[in-house]
Amino acid sequence: MCGIVGYLGHRKSKSILIEGLKRLEYRGYDSAGLAMLVNGKLKLARSVGRVAMLEERLEQEGGFDGTIGVCHTRWATHGGVTELNAHPHKDDRHGLVVVHNGIIENYAALKTYLQEKGHVFTSETDTEVISMLISELYEGDLEKAVQAALREVTGAYAICVMCEKEPDTLVVARKGSPLLVGVGNGEYVVASDAAAIIAHTSQAFMLDDYNVVKITPSGFHTTDIHNTVVTPKISQLEIDLEQIELGEYSHFMLKEIFEQPKALRACMSGRLDTREGRVVLGGIGSFGKEMTKAKRVVFTAQGTALHAAMIGRYFFEDVAKVPSTWEYASEFRYRNPIVEENTVVVAVSQSGETADTLAALHEAKERGALALGVVNVVGSSIARTTDAGVYLRVGPEIGVASTKAFVGQVCALAQLGLFMARRRLMSAYDCTKFMQHMEALPEKIETILGQADRIKKITERYIERENWLFLGRGYNYPTALEGALKLKEISYIHAEGMPAAEMKHGPIALINEGLPAVFIANRGKQYEKVMSNIQEVRSRGGHVIAVATEGDQHIKNYCHDVIYIPDVIEPLSPMLTVIPLQLMAYYAAVARGHDVDKPRNLAKSVTVE
Numbered sequence: 001m002c003g004i005v006g007y008l009g010h011r012k013s014k015s016i017l018i019e020g021l022k023r024l025e026y027r028g029y030d031s032a033g034l035a036m037l038v039n040g041k042l043k044l045a046r047s048v049g050r051v052a053m054l055e056e057r058l059e060q061e062g063g064f065d066g067t068i069g070v071c072h073t074r075w076a077t078h079g080g081v082t083e084l085n086a087h088p089h090k091d092d093r094h095g096l097v098v099v100h101n102g103i104i105e106n107y108a109a110l111k112t113y114l115q116e117k118g119h120v121f122t123s124e125t126d127t128e129v130i131s132m133l134i135s136e137l138y139e140g141d142l143e144k145a146v147q148a149a150l151r152e153v154t155g156a157y158a159i160c161v162m163c164e165k166e167p168d169t170l171v172v173a174r175k176g177s178p179l180l181v182g183v184g185n186g187e188y189v190v191a192s193d194a195a196a197i198i199a200h201t202s203q204a205f206m207l208d209d210y211n212v213v214k215i216t217p218s219g220f221h222t223t224d225i226h227n228t229v230v231t232p233k234i235s236q237l238e239i240d241l242e243q244i245e246l247g248e249y250s251h252f253m254l255k256e257i258f259e260q261p262k263a264l265r266a267c268m269s270g271r272l273d274t275r276e277g278r279v280v281l282g283g284i285g286s287f288g289k290e291m292t293k294a295k296r297v298v299f300t301a302q303g304t305a306l307h308a309a310m311i312g313r314y315f316f317e318d319v320a321k322v323p324s325t326w327e328y329a330s331e332f333r334y335r336n337p338i339v340e341e342n343t344v345v346v347a348v349s350q351s352g353e354t355a356d357t358l359a360a361l362h363e364a365k366e367r368g369a370l371a372l373g374v375v376n377v378v379g380s381s382i383a384r385t386t387d388a389g390v391y392l393r394v395g396p397e398i399g400v401a402s403t404k405a406f407v408g409q410v411c412a413l414a415q416l417g418l419f420m421a422r423r424r425l426m427s428a429y430d431c432t433k434f435m436q437h438m439e440a441l442p443e444k445i446e447t448i449l450g451q452a453d454r455i456k457k458i459t460e461r462y463i464e465r466e467n468w469l470f471l472g473r474g475y476n477y478p479t480a481l482e483g484a485l486k487l488k489e490i491s492y493i494h495a496e497g498m499p500a501a502e503m504k505h506g507p508i509a510l511i512n513e514g515l516p517a518v519f520i521a522n523r524g525k526q527y528e529k530v531m532s533n534i535q536e537v538r539s540r541g542g543h544v545i546a547v548a549t550e551g552d553q554h555i556k557n558y559c560h561d562v563i564y565i566p567d568v569i570e571p572l573s574p575m576l577t578v579i580p581l582q583l584m585a586y587y588a589a590v591a592r593g594h595d596v597d598k599p600r601n602l603a604k605s606v607t608v609e
């Protein structure tokens, strides 16, 4: 969603700020803006549209050559996509600007109060309230004014503040929305995402909720909003530049699809002890015992991560034999959920910042559950809120349409399930056998990726069709949902995913001549049932594209197109069956001329409810 970059140091800040914003473009936004102090005077520019347009504007206006500045990409929440609503938001009394990620919940009451005090608002945003409030409380000390303002604010924020009256100072603060301070050699880069920092320094610290950091050329000083001193821990960022660059690929999504074998190897590395027949999960630490005693496991997430969570549920019941359920985090958090003793709640998230998933986790902890996380971004809010967890280790995911994080999530959940199964009922021998199947997955994915050109050709035959169905059963019902979501997100084709058996209960009415129906029909317990469903679609004129197991010649007689995947045991099959679906979505979007990495209306991580 929104992105923040700030710089204070000895170099001209414009290119650092703009490059930083470009690194954050993948998160999704609709307008951008930048403010800089040049000889102690504020210069500000904002524009609707891409960062490149803001860059043009800076060039036209000229004079943006200061060494301290802040900038922002905005994804509209309060107020439309206009220049006036774009950040930074300015207060003229003290020449103060604020960029903000998050939502101020009590902004309406604060706005009324500030208007009564004579402040004139020029935007419809909640952010402008913060700049006015800081200004109202300013008595010659920006850090103190920010602390005082944040004591009045409810909601979520990451902010970066700059003021003409203290031209050598940036003040940043966080509650709920991520913010990092990169510490370089005599310079500081502040950003909401490590991707904007890594080109300048690999040393950084993440602000904790309610932290306020004052940064000047002579160093930084961290407190909480009550001015109690806090000592942040500087550590090494866990990404490198190559991981966030396109390289030879035309889109990040394609790069990440092709990175999946490597991503899975990293996800499993050092965790599968096939000699001893056990899974080694350092992130579970001392919580292994409590986890093993679980009477119920609740998986919670949103979007693609929820589809992975659903597969986790199948896995835990089938392999670890623990009663399990899944829930949209957004529903769980407001549902007054019953959390009995020995309940484990597992939050699944790539970014670790999804607002609903984070809130569901807080709710679960509040009600006494053991809170586990299956998260990609190290040190993210969800990772920090959980009692224990498993990192995906698939590297930064830049493509808005999640691909490698999905297989990483399914793989990490399988490791977690196996960890539990081994402690509850599985023999070392069976565990070793299972893990050997897991270790074979990356190579099997490589053979599917080798068919990319053929998958492209198949997809292009159907791209004129506006409605698609994705059908699967058991472990591959969530995969069908994921296939439909991928296609919708980037090609804007309407697609529905569902359990294959559900089709007869209504959606079958949609089937007309040529409707593409993608069946996940790999060999497994319900193969025969899926075959019957295929025939039901065929006999009504639908065009069946099947994802089937290598060597299955029989299925060719009933389908228009078959994409083969290597044989695999059923609980692990989603990590293979999803690959052709990701490629189909990608090629459909490209064929339709869409910007795959910047799909309309979407943000990479949804940090608002």
Ligand code: M6R
Pocket (backbone or CB within 6 Å): 302, 303, 304, 305, 306, 348, 349, 350, 351, 352, 353, 354, 357, 400, 401, 402, 403, 489, 602, 603, 604, 605, 606
């Ligand atoms: O960062 P998270 O995994 O928590 O994100 C959850 C969803 O917002 C995310 O998976 C979304 O559905 C993606 N756009 C899917 O491609």
